[in-house]
Amino acid sequence: MLKFYNTLSNRLEEFKPLIDGEVRMYLCGPTVWDFAHVGNFRANVFADILRRHLKFKGFKVTHVMNITDVDDRIIARAAERGQTIDEYTAPYIEAFWQDFDAIGCERPEIAPRATEHIAEMVTLIEQLRERGHAYNSDGSIYYRINSFPAYGKLSKINLAGNIAGASERIDTDRYEKEDARDFALWKAVETEAETGWDAELGRGRPGWHIECSAMAMKYLGTTFDIHAGGIDLAFPHHENEIAQSEGATGKEFVRYWLHNEHLKIEGETMSKSKGNYYTFRDLVAQGYAPVAIRYLLLSVPYRKQLNFTFDALRGAEKAVESLRNFGTRLSEARCETGVNEELRETTARIAKEFETGLDDDLNTSVALAALHNLRNATNTAIDECTLRLVNKTEIEALLKRFDSVLNIFGQTEREMLDAEVQRLIDERQEARRRRDWARADEIRDELAGRRIILEDTRDGVRWKRG
RNA sequence: GGCGGCGUAGCCAAGUGGUAAGGCAGAGGUCUGCAAAACCUUUAUUCGUCAGUUCGAUUCUGACCGCCGCCUCCA
Structure with missing residues (x-):
């Protein structure tokens, strides 16, 4: 039985999609203001394992991942360089996809860009205004949190408790809001020179959260199955997405919310000031194989903090190399016809362990252990000449199946030597x-x-x- | 102050009320002209500390110590 930990209920739930056999999922994608760092890619690898395992289970998957190509940082940096935001973001978008492919992630079916969906956002904001969830202030438009009683259901945010210890950090906004908790849907832009869009709402630019509501519902419908992202996004981003989407439609927005934990670098938070901030391409430039980075990122279940260390990264390289050697050795193994029943049983048991592991909220540690056990059992059989043709065929098929989820074996076809x-x-x-x-x-x-x-x-x- | 997570061998780590998966590194061995690859054996009487519940706890409860995250634009 396939189970996921749903942040909405804070418990493990059996996964049942809205439409039998089909899954519609959304992942909060990159903000393309810089090269993506290794933590960003943990989220991508997690979502990749999720979509691949769903396919492994036989679901048809429609996966949407947005590209946030407008936000305050992008606007500010583009202005510094005297570029349009498209000119500024283009190289980062290209770099993102290069990295994304290199780390072995399967591209989503749809990857919408925020700047190409301003009209949808405007429509959504208008709906919210009609329903009394939004109000104008100084030309900007805000979401009225008081109008949405379910606010906080995802993050279990406790306003009373927050005010005591964190009050000095709240209400940093310079605009007039009815309530400090209210957030911007549409930010007024006064001059033509500033980045903005002319709309019924007045000249402005979208708030951070509205793009995901608008694009997710456009491509996946008002209610869909899975929404995933980093744990930091649960509040406020996802909480606000719920308020916007459910406020506008009156229908449940997302059924399963999945959040990946962050990683640590050598036991510490990754941050530029600590000097332990690594983009994916930094690591590749240092000579680490993309597949080893992928292996390390998926070696720990997504809901646990992962300690990203260079020792572990080197270990991951060795582990992948050994698995690939095994793949080659198996394909080249000569064996007699017939079947080794004992090995066949072991293979079947391992196949089950792998699937059961992933079914249990994507426990990739268990899945990898199963793969390593298969390697050991098969290598031993090859050494002892007890591998038979039926086993070889079965194990090759199983490896292919495992790798449809893990994607760490890579191309196996032999090139010609000169x-x-x-x-x-x-x-x-x-x-x-x-x-x-x-x-x-x-x-x-x-x-x-x-x-x-x-x-x-x-x-x-x-x-x-x- | 509120909410949440974590502490398991040198390192990365899974896991469960019934006695510790897997990987990397290390040691010994087999094979080999050597090497590589591979295989075999080995590496935690023990799961942060102290209590409690239990026939039995690493797993449940409480306290304490340590680490980390979120609490408005950060995956």
């Missing part, structure tokens, strides 16, 4: 036959210099890229 390299390999084999170890080692070193690593096995020489 003639020169092949000639050297042949020459080395000949040298080894002559027991001319000096020449053999010389060739091996020569090829290693070209990042081609040779391994001598029972069944002949094997090569891989280093």
Whole structure:
């Protein structure tokens, strides 16, 4: 039974989509004001595992991820550089998708941009105004939280308790609001020079939260199955999305809210001031393989804080390498026909462990353990020559299935070696036959210099890229 | 002050009221011309501390210590 921890109820719930066999999900995507950091990618990898596991379970998935290409930081930085916001964001959007692909995430079905949905936001704000959830003040429009009694149902925010300890941080807004809790739907923009849109509401630009309500409902309907994002977004962003969407439609907005925890770097909060802030491309530039970063990010269940350490990252590289070696070794294994029943039972048990693990709120640690156990059992069988053709076929199929969720094995098709390299390999084999170890080692070193690593096995020489 | 999470071997960590998954690193061994890969064995009498409940707790309860997050624009 597939279960998710729903922030709305603060408990594990059985997952049942609104429409049988189909899942509609929304993920709060990047704000493209800078390169995305490794924490951003934890959220992306989490959502990727979610969508892939849903597909693994046989659901048709419609996944929307927004691109926030307008906000205060973007406007300010674009202005500093004398660029339009499109000019400013274009390279970051491109970089985001490059990173997104590199870390092995499957692209969402729809990736709407905020700036292309201003009209939908305006319509939504008008609906809220008609229903008494919004009011004007100094040309800006605010959401009236008093008009929405369910406010706080997601984050369980307790206003009375908050005021005592955190009051000095509240009400930093410079505009006139009826209530300090009210938030902007539409921010007035006075001059033509400033970034803004001319609308019935007056010239202005959208508040932070309205884009997600507008775009999610446009592409997924007024009520949909899953909304995911980082834990920090639960309040105020998602709380406000609920207020906006349910306020406007009178219908339930989202059925399951899933939030991933943040990561720590070497045990500490990641922050620029601590000097432990890493973008994805920083790590790649330092030589770490994207797949190792992916492996590390998914090795801990999404609701736990993950301690991102460089030791663990190196460990992840080794683990992935070992799994990939296993994949190659399996595909090249020669075996007799028939079936090893004991191994077959083990394979079936592991298949179940993997699925049960992911069904339990995406416990990727359990899923990875199952994969490692499969590797060990199969490698042992290969060593002992007890692997049979039926087992090989079954395990290859299972690996493919596992990897449809994990996506860590990568391309397995063999490339052709160029003639020169092949000639050297042949020459080395000949040298080894002559027991001319000096020449053999010389060739091996020569090829290693070209990042081609040779391994001598029972069944002949094997090569891989280093 | 309110709400929430965490503390398990050198490191990353899963997990459960019945006696500790998995990975990385380490040690020994097998195989090998050497290497690599792989395999086997080994590495926590113990799960922050102290009480309590229980036949039995790492798992439940309480207190304490330590760490982290959210409380208006941060994944």
